[in-house]
Amino acid sequence: MTAQHLAAYTTSTGEAFQFWVLGTVAVVGALCTVFMRRAVHSALCLAGTMIVLAVFYLANGAYFLGIVQIVVYTGAIMMLFLFVVMLVGVTAADSLKETIKGQRWLALLCGIGFGVLLFAGIGNASLTEFNGTGQANANGNVEGLASLIFTKYVFAFEITGALLITAAVGAMVLTHRERTERARTQRELSEQRVREGKHVPPLPAPGVYARHNAVDIAGLLPDGTPSELTVSKTLRERGQIRDVSAEALNDLRALEQRAEERLERTAIEPATFKRPEEASK
Amino acid sequence: MNPVNYLYLAALLFTIGATGVLIRRNAIVVFMCIELMLNACNLAFVAFSRMHGNLDGQIIAFFTMVVAAAEVVVGLAIIVSLFRTRHSASVDDASLMKL
Amino acid sequence: MENLIALLIAAPLLGAAVLLVGGRRLDAVGHWIGTFLSAASFVFGLILFADLLGKDAEHRTLTQHLWTWISVGGFQADVTFRLDQLSMTFVLLITGVGSLIHLYSVGYMEHDERRRRFFGYLNLFLAAMLLLVLADNYLLLYVGWEGVGLASYLLIGFWQHKPSAATAAKKAFLVNRVGDMGLSIAIMLMFTTFGSFAFGPVLSHTGDTSEGKLTAIGLMLLLAACGKSAQVPLQSWLGDAMEGPTPVSALIHAATMVTAGVYLIVRSGAIFNAAPDAQLAVTVVGAVTLLFGAIVGCAKDDIKKALAGSTMSQIGYMVLAAGLGPIGYVFAIMHLVTHGFFKAGLFLGAGSVMHGMNDEVDMRKYGGLRKYMPVTFITFGLGYLAIIGFPGLSGFFSKDKIIEAAFAKGGTEGWILGGAALLGAAITAFYMTRVMLMTFFGEERWRDRPTRSPEEPSAEPAAAHQGGAASGHAAAATGEPHPHESPKIMTIPMVVLAVGSVFGGAFFSLGDRFLHWLEPVTGHSEGDSPLSAATVTGATMVCLVVGVAIAWAQYGRKPVPALAPRGSLLTRAARRDLYQDDFNHVVLVRGGEHLTRSLVYVDHTLVDGVVNGTAAGFGGLSGRLRRLQNGFVRSYAVSMFGGAALLVAATLLMRAV
C-alpha cells in the first residue's frame, strides 16, 4: 500500500487519528467480548465495539447505517442480549477452563491462520483507486439507499421482511411453552412428597445468622454444614450461592481491633485467633 | 492514511469473533461473537462501498443487519428454551449429536 | 424268450415298491406278497433255464436291450441284460435260496410288527442282486453292486433301535463303499482304455492293451471283490453284519451277496487271465482270507459269528479258485453254489436254534439240543457234514476240486496255496465240529440259568425281544429257556436246503455236468497237478479226520466251560478278529475323528478367521474415527473454520499461480 497507489484518494489526518484511536478501542472491546468471564461484561464490551463501528460507518459516508447501527443494533439487539443474560443469570461466570482436549489450541491456530490469510488476501488484492461516496451520496445517503432498496433490491427487501416475520413467529413458538397437564395443587404436591418419603417437611429456609438472611446464602443444617437445598433452584443453577463461612471471623477480628484501640493495648497477635487450618498455612 | 485499513480492521475483528465462537462455551457469548463477526463484515462492506463509490455495499450491510436481527431473535429463543429444559446455557451440554 | 429276463428283476422290484410304499394296510398280507413275487421270479428263472438247456452250448447267451441309460460323447451305458450260463446259475441260486428264505422268514419274523418292511427289503435285495448278475456292462453291474449294498445296509440295521445294529449296518456300507471305489475306478480305467465298459467289447479286446493297464483294472476289481465278499483286508464288516436277523445272514451274508465278488472275478476272467500279477494277488487274498476266517471261526462263541467266520473262509476258497484262472473258475462257482446251499442251511438252523432258545446266541449256553429240536439237528448236521467235506456230500466235491486246482497251479505258489487250502480244510473241520458239539451235544448248559450272560458283548437278547423273533418269548427271556422245534414253515426250507447240500455236489460233478455247463462262458483248462487227484483227496480226508478229532478231544470229551476260558494268545486274538477291528478303530476311526476335528477348527479359525479378521479390522478403524464425532458443536465449528481457512488459502494459491 504505497502512496502512489492511493494518489487517487487519501483521507484527512483527522480521520486517520480517529481510526487509530477508535480502531484500538474496537479491537480491545472485541477481545474483551471474547475473554470476559461474565456474559454481562462481554455484552457491554460488544456494545462498545458496535458503537465504535457505528462511528466508522459514519466516517465512511454510510450515515444511515451508522444511525441504524446505534439505534437498532446497540439499542435493541444488544438489549435483547442483556435481557437474556439476565434471564440466564447476570453474575453467572462460566470458567474459561477448556474441557475439550486441544480445542483451544486448534481454535487459536485456525484463528491466527485465518487472520493471516485474510491479511495476505487483502494485501495482494489490487485495491488501487478509491472513488469516495461523494457523488453516490450527492442527493442524500438515505435517498440513495432508498432508491436502491425500492428498485434494485426490492425483492430482497420483501424477502427479508418475510424473514423477519418468520423469525418473530419462530421465536414465539420456541419460547412459548404449552401447559400439557393441569398444574398440581399444593395438596397433591405434599401428598407426593409424603409418598416419595424425602423432604417430607417443607424445605429449610436460606440464610444464616441475623445478618445473612439473603436468599443466595445456603442455610446451615443442624450439623453446621450448609445445605444447597435452601437456596432457590435458579440461583443454584446459576451457581450464585454466596459463601459466608469466612465473614464471621473477620467480623470478630475487627471487633478485637476496635476494642484494643479503645483500651490502648498492644495489638494481640491475630494469629492466636486464627483458625487451626489458617494457622497451619 | 488509507481506507484499506478499515478492511484490515474488519479482518481482525472477524478473526477475533471467530476465535471467540470456538473457545467460549456460554451460548450467549458465542452468539455475541457471531454478532461481532457480522459487524466486521458490515464494516468491510461499507468500506467497499466507499471504494467503489456506490451504495450497494451499504445496502448489503443493511440486509446483513436485518438478517442478523432475525438470527439473533431465533437464536436467543433457542437458547432460552434450551436453558429452560436443561438449565444450562453451555453449548457443550448439548452434545447428543455424538454416536 | 429274452423278454422274460426283465421280468426276473421286475417281479421282486415290484414287490419292494408295493411293500415299502404300500404302508400299513399291507401289513396283513405283505409277507405273502413278497414271498410270492420272489417265487415268481424263481419260476421265470426255471423257464429261462429250460430254454437255455434247449439251445446248444454256444448259443446259450440271451441279451435284452431295454433303453439307453447314459449317452454322452463316447460314453455309452445301456440298460441291457445278459443271460448266459454263469448268470443263469446265479439267478437260480438267488431266486431259489431266496424264495426258501422268504418262506422261512414268514415264520421267523412272525412277531415283528415291521415284517412287511422286512419283506420289502428282501425283495429289494433280490432285485438288486439279480440286476448285478444279469447286467451286460460294468456300470449297470455297479448299480446292482451298490443296490445289494443298500439292501444289506437296510437289513443288517433292520432292528434299528439297537445301536449295535445301526453301527454294524453303517460299517458294512462304508467298507463296501471302499470296495465300490475300486469298482468305479476300474470302470473309468476301462472307459479310458477300451472306450467302453460293456462285457463284450472289454473282455474281447484284452489282448490289445498293455498288461500294466489290465493289472491295474484287475487290482481295482479285486478291491471291489474284497469289499463285497469280505476278503482281507476289507473283511471286518461281515462279523458285525450278524446283527441282522438270521434269515438275512443266511441269504445275504452267506449264500448270495457276499459271493458277488467271486462272480465279478470270474466274469472278468479275461482281464485276469491277461494280468498274471493281478491273478496272483487274487489267489493270495483268497488264501489269506480262508485261513483268517477259519481261525476267527474257531474262537467265536457266538454261533452266528462262528458261521460268519466260516463263510469268510469258504469264500476265501472260492476267491482262491477264481484266482487260479481257467483251471479254477468252474470250481469256484461250483463251490459257491454248494456253499450257498449248506451255509444257508446252517444259518437257518442256527436261526431255528436261537428261535428256540430266546435268541440266545452264545453256544456256551447251548448243549444237548438234539433231543429238543430234531429236524434242526438233522438238517444242521447234514449241512455240517457238507461243509467239512464229508465224502459224498456236496462240500466234498467242490472243495476237493479247489484244492486240486490249487496244487495244479504248479511251482512253489502251487504248493503254498495248496497247503493253505489243506490247512483250511482241517481248521474247517475243527470249528464246525466245535459248533456242532457245543450246540447239539454235551450236557444241557442252559438249564437253571438265565440265558443272559453278563459278558455277552452285543445287546442282542436285550434288544432282540423288542423286535425280532423273541418278542413272543419276551416274558420267558430272563428265565430258563424251553427249547422247542420251530414251526413247519421254518423247517421245510431247512429240509430243502439240506437235500441240496447233500446231493448238490454229486449232481454237479458226476459227469462234469457243471463243468460242461459253464465252460463256454468261463473257459476251462486242466492244470498239471504234481499230485494225483487221489492223493489230494486222501490228504483232505486226513486233514478232515484230524480236525474233527481235535475238536472232539476238546469239546466232546471234556464238558464245555460255561464261561469262555482265557485261552491261548491265538484264541484271544481270534476272538478279537485278529485285532483287525482294533487296527481300523485306532488308525481310521480315531485318526479320522482327529482329522475332521482339526479341519473344523482350521475352517473356523483360519479360513473364516481371515475374513472375520478383516471385518474386525475395519470395525476397529471406524471405531477410532468415530471418536472425532464427539458431539461438541465447538469442535465441529473448529473443523468448519479450518476448512474455511483452507478454502481461502486455496483461492489465494490459485490467484498466486
Place this chain on the structure above:
Amino acid sequence: MSFPLLTATAALPALGAVATAAVPAARRTAAKWLALVVSLATLALAVVVLVRFDPDGARYQLTESHAWISDFGVRWELGVDGIAVALVALTALLVPFIVLAGWHDADPLETGSRRWRPTQGFFALILAVEAMVIVSFEATDVFVFYIFFEAMLIPMYFLIGGFGDRAHEHGEKAAATQRSYAAVKFLLYNLVGGLLMLAAVIGLYVVAGNFSLTEIAEARANGSLHMATDTERWLFLGFFFAFAVKAPLWPLHTWLPNAMQESTAPVAVLITAVVDKVGTFAMLRYCLQLFPEASKWATPVILVLALISIIYGALLAVGQRDIKRLVAYASISHFGFIVMGIFAMTSQGQSGATLYMVNHGISTAALMLVAGFLISRRGSRLIADYGGVQKVAPVLAGTFLIGGLATLSLPGLAPFVSEFLVLVGTFTRHPAIGVIATFGIVLAALYTLVLYQRTMTGPVKPEVSAMPDLRVRELLVVAPLIVLLIFLGVYPKPVTDIVNPAVKQTMSDVHKKDPKPEVEAAK
C-alpha cells in the same frame, strides 16, 4: 415378433412378487396361495419353454433383443441354450416346492416373542429371487446378467436375515444376532465378488465395445476380437472370482454354512439349489466362452481347488454337529464336483456338471426340506438332540434316508449319473485327480450315514417320542422330488439330450476334444 416367452417366465414371478407383497396383512393365507399359484404358473411357462426348445436347433433359441441403455449398447437380450433351459426348468420346478415347504415358516411367531414376521414379504421375496435367477440364466447380455446376478443378493439378504429358524438353542436374541451375522456375511462375500466382476465387465466393454455375449463369443471364435493374454487372464479372473464365491469354491465357501444354518430350510434350499447354481452356470457360459485361453491357463489351479472342495467339504461335513451345517458342507463338496466337471474340459465332465446342477438341486431340496420338517418338529438343529426318530416317524425317516442316499449318489438315483459322468470326464484327462476325487464318494457315505444313524436310529429319545410323522402338505413336497430323483436316475436321457449339444458347442469354444480311448473297442 412372437410372444416374448423368456421375458414372460421372468416377468411372471416378478409381478407375482409385487402382487404378493401387496396383499393386505390380514389376508396371510391369500398371499401364500397367490405365491403358490404364481410359482406353478411359472413352472408351466418353463415347461412351454422346454417344449419349444429344440436341442438340435440353433445354439440360442427363443431369443429376444430390445435396446435398453443405448448409450452403452446395453440390450435386453435373452436366449437359452440347452444348459440354460435345463436350469431355468430346475428353478421353476423347485420354487413351488420351496413355497409349499415354507408354508408356515413365515407365520407370526407365537405370542411372547416380539419379532414381527411379514408373511407376505417372505413369499414375495422368494418369487423375486426366482425372477432374478431366471433372468440371469436367460440373459445373453453380459450387463443384464451382471445386474441380476447382483440384484438377487438383496432379496436373499432379507430372506436370510429376516426369517431364520424359530428354533435356537440360545433363544430368540442369540438367533437374531446369528442371523444378521450370517446375512451380512453372505452379502459382503457376494458383493466383493460382484465388485471384481463389475470391474471385469467394464473391462470387457472397453475391450469388446459391447455387452452382447453372442457377438463377443462370435468374435472371439472367429478371431476378429483378439485379446492380449494378460488382459484376457485378468478379465477371466474377475469373472471367475465372482462365480467362485457364488459357487462356492474353497476357500471362499465359509459364507454358505452360516447362511444355510441360520435361514429356514426352504430358504437354504433356495440358496444352494437355485442361487448358487448361477455361479457354476456362469462359469460354464461366461468364463469358457469369453475367455477360452485363460480358462485353459487356469484349469490346473481350479481343478485342484475343486478337488480340495470335494474332500475338504466332505471331511468337514463329517465333523459337524448341526444338521443344516452338515448339509451345507456336503453341498460345498458337491459344488467341488460340479466345478471339476466344468473345467475337466471333456464332454462327459461338462454334461455331467450340468446334470449335476439339476440333480444336486433336486436331491438337496429333498434332503434339506425333510431336515427342515424334522427341525421344525423338535425345535433344534443339533444332531445330538435326535435319536430313534425312525421308530416314531417312519415315513419322515424313510424320505430322509432317500434324500441322504441321493446325496451320497447311490446308483439308481439321479445324482449318481452326474457324479459318475464328472468323475469319468475328469479321469479321462486327469487320472490322478479323478482317482482322488473318488474318495469323495466314500466320505459322502460316511457323513450321510452318520447323520442318519445319529438322528433316526437307536433308542427313541424322550424329546422325539411324540414326534408326528409327515403331514400331507409335507408329503406333497417330498414325494414328487423323490419320484423325480428315481426317474432321472434310471432315465436321464431327457436332460442329457438337451444338454449334450450345448456342451458340444462349449467344447468347440475352448477348442477341446475328448481324449480318444487307447483301444477302439466300442462298436
